[in-house]
Amino acid sequence: MSESPKFPPLFSGEVVPRHTDPFDKAVSRAIAGVDSGTIFYSEAVDTLRAALVLAPETPLEEAIQAVYVAQIGLAESLGALAPPEVPVHFQWPDRIKVNGAVCGSVRFAADVSDANAHPNWLVIGIEVPFLPVGGEPGDSPNQTCLHEEGCVNITPMALLESWSRHTLLWLNYFLDSGFERVHNEWRPRCDTLGKMIDLPKSGLFVGLDEKGRMLLRQDVMTETVSLIEFAEHV
Incomplete structure (x- = not known):
């Protein structure tokens, strides 16, 4: 048996059975009233979920x-x-990129969809592949995994522990200082910022506004696109 991952104060972990999606489990437990700060995770060795x-x-x-x-x-x-x-x-709204290729994603869901409503819960999931999902290396040049990028000494549980610590740290910054500090840290890591994009819509990705919404310029018009539009429906 491998050692259980260690989580920082205010966070706790709960492993999910094999073939169970931690995100789905987290949502079902959130609906039932699980404690805030609970992280549901899989012990799979090929992907961190x-x-x-x-x-x-x-x-x-x-x-x-x-x-x-x-x-x-x-x-x-x-x-x-x-x-x-x-x-x-990052590639807005939900992709993580390593060495220029997609290597993971985030998912999120809440019990409300109205921007002005107060959610009882918010679930944020991550998925990071460690081993190739299928096919031969190079078959999908826009997709990669950590082992193909030289990260062979990282384990999913070590990344999970580290993610929990760094996320708690930045949650505290967010709660103390608001979105500005988060925005300043996020912006340099977004490799589509200032570029023409096709997804989620075509236009020039100008940046984020003070509420974290995408600013997308199309000709002389600039529209906002909210992360809420990409939340999963439960």
């Missing part, structure tokens, strides 16, 4: 900004564990 349950005290439009916190936590934990030459970036 984990989901954190939070109990926000703010409207959804503000609470959803914690998704950026979880992304920063993942980038910082990879930065701490991976070889120093391995760059980690």
Whole structure:
């Protein structure tokens, strides 16, 4: 038996059975009233899958900004564990990129969808592949895994522990200082910022506004796109 991962104060862990999705488990337990700060995780060796349950005290439009916190936590934990030459970036709204290729994602769900409503819970999940999902290396040049990027000495449980610590640290920054500090840390890691994009819509990705919404310029018009639009429905 492998040792259970160690979580920082205020967080606790609960392993899920094999073939159970930690995100789905986290959502079902959040609906039932599990403690905020519980992380559900799988012990699979090929992919890290984990989901954190939070109990926000703010409207959804503000609470959803914690998704950026979880992304920063993942980038910082990879930065701490991976070889120093391995760059980690974001692709809005939910992709993690390593060495320029997609290597994981975040998911999120809440019990409300109205930006002004107060959610009882918010679940943020992460998924990071350690081994190739299928096919031969190079078959999908826009997709990668940690082992293909030289991160062979990292284990899923070590990354989970590190993610929990970095995410808690940035959650505290977020709660103490608001979104600005999170935004300043997130922005340099987004490799599509300032570029023309096709997804989720076509336009120039100008940046994020003070509420964490994407600013997308199309000709002379600039529209906002909220992370709430990409939350999973439960």
